[in-house]
Amino acid sequence: MKLPQQVLFAVDRLQGAGFACHVVGGCVRDSLLGLSPHDWDLTTNALPQQVSAVFADHRVIPTGEKHGTVTVLIESMPLEITTYRVEGAYRDHRRPDEVRFVSEITEDLRRRDFTVNAMAWEPHGGLCDPFGGEADLQNKLLRCVGVAEERFNEDALRVLRALRFAATYGFTIEESTAQALFSCAPLLSAVSAERIQAELNRLLVGDYAGRVLRQFAAVLYPVLPELEKMAGVWQYNPYHDKDVLEHTIAALESSPPVLPVRLALLLHDCGKPGAFEQIREGFGHFPNHPAIGAEMAHAALRRLRYDNRTIDTVCRLIRHHDDPIPETDAGVRRWIYRLGEQALRWLLDVKEGDCNGHAANLPPARKHELYRLRERIDRVVAEGQCTSADKLAINGDILLEAGFPHGKAVGRALQMALDMVLDGECPNDREALLAALSAQKHLIIS
Ligand code: ATP
Ligand code: MG
Numbered sequence: 001m002k003l004p005q006q007v008l009f010a011v012d013r014l015q016g017a018g019f020a021c022h023v024v025g026g027c028v029r030d031s032l033l034g035l036s037p038h039d040w041d042l043t044t045n046a047l048p049q050q051v052s053a054v055f056a057d058h059r060v061i062p063t064g065e066k067h068g069t070v071t072v073l074i075e076s077m078p079l080e081i082t083t084y085r086v087e088g089a090y091r092d093h094r095r096p097d098e099v100r101f102v103s104e105i106t107e108d109l110r111r112r113d114f115t116v117n118a119m120a121w122e123p124h125g126g127l128c129d130p131f132g133g134e135a136d137l138q139n140k141l142l143r144c145v146g147v148a149e150e151r152f153n154e155d156a157l158r159v160l161r162a163l164r165f166a167a168t169y170g171f172t173i174e175e176s177t178a179q180a181l182f183s184c185a186p187l188l189s190a191v192s193a194e195r196i197q198a199e200l201n202r203l204l205v206g207d208y209a210g211r212v213l214r215q216f217a218a219v220l221y222p223v224l225p226e227l228e229k230m231a232g233v234w235q236y237n238p239y240h241d242k243d244v245l246e247h248t249i250a251a252l253e254s255s256p257p258v259l260p261v262r263l264a265l266l267l268h269d270c271g272k273p274g275a276f277e278q279i280r281e282g283f284g285h286f287p288n289h290p291a292i293g294a295e296m297a298h299a300a301l302r303r304l305r306y307d308n309r310t311i312d313t314v315c316r317l318i319r320h321h322d323d324p325i326p327e328t329d330a331g332v333r334r335w336i337y338r339l340g341e342q343a344l345r346w347l348l349d350v351k352e353g354d355c356n357g358h359a360a361n362l363p364p365a366r367k368h369e370l371y372r373l374r375e376r377i378d379r380v381v382a383e384g385q386c387t388s389a390d391k392l393a394i395n396g397d398i399l400l401e402a403g404f405p406h407g408k409a410v411g412r413a414l415q416m417a418l419d420m421v422l423d424g425e426c427p428n429d430r431e432a433l434l435a436a437l438s439a440q441k442h443l444i445i446s
Contacts, residue, residue: 001031001121006074007040010055010081011122017054019046021081022105022120022128029116032137033169042081043120045103051081067099084108090154093190106130113151113158114165115143142171148180156187160199160223163216167206173216185219193305196223200304204262210253217245226270226300233273236284241359244272251357260310261349264317267297268350294319313343317350325373330424332373332380336387337422341377348374386421386428389414393430402434405445413437413444 003011007023014021021044027037044051048065051072059073068083086107087096102108105120105128112118115133127134131145142165144151144158152159159181166173173181188196200223203209213220221228230245240247252265271293275286294315301311316339325335325347335344348370355367386392394417396410404410417433420426426436437444 001028003123004040004077006077007042007079008123010042010072010074010079013054014042014044014046014051014081015122015124017046017050019044019050019054020105020122021046022122024109024120025112025117028119028121028127029133029137031121032119032134040077040079042079043084043105043108044081045084045105046081047083047101051083068101085111087111087154093153093156093187094192096154110145112145113155113161115145116165116171118145136174140169140171141174142166142177143174144177144180148177149184152180152184152187156184157191157195157199159184159188159219160191160196160203163212163219164199164203164206166216167203167209167212170208170211178215181216181219186222188222193303197304197306201259204252204266205257205259207257209257209262210249213249213252214246217249223304224266224300226267226296229273230270233276235272235286236276236278236282238283239358239362242357244269247357249357251353254356255349255353258346258349260313260317260343261346261353263301263306263310263314264297264321264346264350265353267293267300267314268318268321268354269293270296270300290319290322313346316343317347320347321350321354327369327372327376328424329376329380329385330422332376333385333387333422333424336377336380337418341381341387344377345374348377386418389418391428392418392421392433393428394433398430398434399437402438404437404441409445416440416444 003023011021011023021042023040024043025041027040030037046054048062048068048070051070052060055072061071063069063071063080068085069080071078071080084102084105084107085099086102088098088100090096109118109120109128109130115131115136117133118131119133120128136143142162162173162177162181165171203212206212217227217231227245230248231243233244235244235247242250248266248269251268252262255261255265269289271289271291272286275289275292276284277287278284297318298311298315301314325331339347352367352370355362380387384391392414394414396414399410399413400406404413417426417437420436421428426432
């Protein structure tokens with residue numbers, strides 16, 4: 001295990017002062033997996049005041065002193081150092097009523113969620129692994145420390161953490177842990193939306209998100225009842241061979257691991273369950289489901305306390321997921337104007353994922369069109385074509401100079417100019433635009 005020198009320094013310091021100190025949790029797990037940890041947590045039998053005293057010549061932040069955690073800044077690396085502790089009763093499935101400091105590291109490791117997260121390491125004694133985390137890691141097994149149902153009852157967020165770790169690392173969830181996930185899922189209603197959202201995001205962008213959703217979608221139903229409604233909804237369409245939920249999962253897992261794209265795909269068809277209409281025997285469609293779905297997604301994402309920007313982007317991706325995008329420069333300019341370049345690229349990712357979720361007989365032309373559109377976007381952007389008002393060859397001052405009256409007329413003229421340029425009816429050229437606008441001046445000024 002290769003510790004950054006700041007971490008080694010901190011471990012040495014505490015050990016030199018007569019305390020025990022290990023790196024612990026996620027950083028041990030990730031190191032053993034050959035990944036580089038994004039942060040390093042330390043565990044020690046020193047009390048927070050003792051830790052502060054040992055690092056008196058450093059900046060020490062009392063992050064959660066009550067819970068035993070102080071943050072020490074060592075050469076600008078923040079290190080969380082936490083005193084061995086156990087947690088008291090959990091009355092609300094969320095937070096322990098109290099924490100108590102203890103003297104044995106095994107007691108501290110026992111309160112951690114999964115065996116792969118309940119390992120500690122230090123340079124002299126090596127790995128401390130009382131619950132078989134290393135073997136589970138080798139077998140890619142996610143297993144609760146202790147009795148799964150009890151552990152999920154203490155803190156229901158662990159239910160989602162389990163799915164997140166499985167989706168991120170491709171762990172298989174051990175049988176009794178898996179069963180407890182299903183039986184404890186309703187407890188998720190007691191967990192704050194913020195904590196749920198953070199875990200859900202990481203689950204969705206995981207490399208193994210599809211596999212996890214296929215096996216454990218029902219665990220998410222208390223958090224996302226929209227998914228439950230999608231399950232079992234048959235599509236009665238020759239290009240679909242999966243129900244709406246299975247189609248959704250196949251679409252999501254084939255898409256790039258970008259949160260707005262994955263959120264949009266997760267909910268892109270949530271409007272279908274209420275929108276089915278039979279066209280003829282065995283053949284149906286879902287009129288208006290993108291708009292219905294966008295409304296439903298808006299409510300779902302608000303409930304989960306997503307920020308307005310994410311909500312807005314995801315709902316637009318859903319609303320437009322079935323809209324045709326013309327294969328012309330004018331069409332691409334229009335869509336860049338409407339969504340912005342980034343969101344348009346995401347829309348194509350959503351459309352491609354949607355294609356991938358269809359049956360194998362879907363004509364390949366549907367995807368080829370998307371590839372051509374991406375190339376066209378590249379070119380339209382590279383050529384600096386006008387896709388927004390700020391790229392227009394004229395502005396308000398130029399219009400006033402040309403004799404347009406102050407006031408609303410200028411705004412109307414600019415919008416008219418932009419429309420003409422976007423649609424390719426006039427080149428983005430000052431003289432040409434002024435001439436075209438002058439010809440319509442009576443419309444603009446009236
Ligand atoms: P990552 O940092 O990649 O999210 P991590 O395992 O480090 O993964 P953290 O949330 O940083 O996750 O938590 C650090 C450690 O604290 C975990 O490895 C685990 O030992 C313990 N832990 C965190 N959250 C819980 C929890 N809800 N219940 C029990 N133990 C937990
Ligand atoms: Mg961590």
